[in-house]
Amino acid sequence: MHVENHSNTGMIVGIVLALAAVAVALLFVTGFWSADVKGGALPKVDVKAEGGALPDVDLNSK
Structure with a gap:
């Protein structure tokens, strides 16, 4: 007689992932979390590089 053990881990x-997704969805639906992105602009990018040199980077961030 051959006995197989099955794992329920998957x-x-x-x-757990489904419950987490439902919880996040409820937080967005109730307004507790919001994804309101207002204003802002894309950064101005000016990259100049010479052969064999790394470009200068000027980064402004929060």
Whole structure:
């Protein structure tokens, strides 16, 4: 007689991920979290490089 042991790890991980996704969705739907992005602009990029040299980088960030 051959006995096989089956692991439920994949199903448990899937359930946990599904619950996490539902929780995040509820936070967005209720307005607790919001993804309101207003204003702003893309940065101005000016890259000049000479052969064999790395470009100068001027970075302004939060």
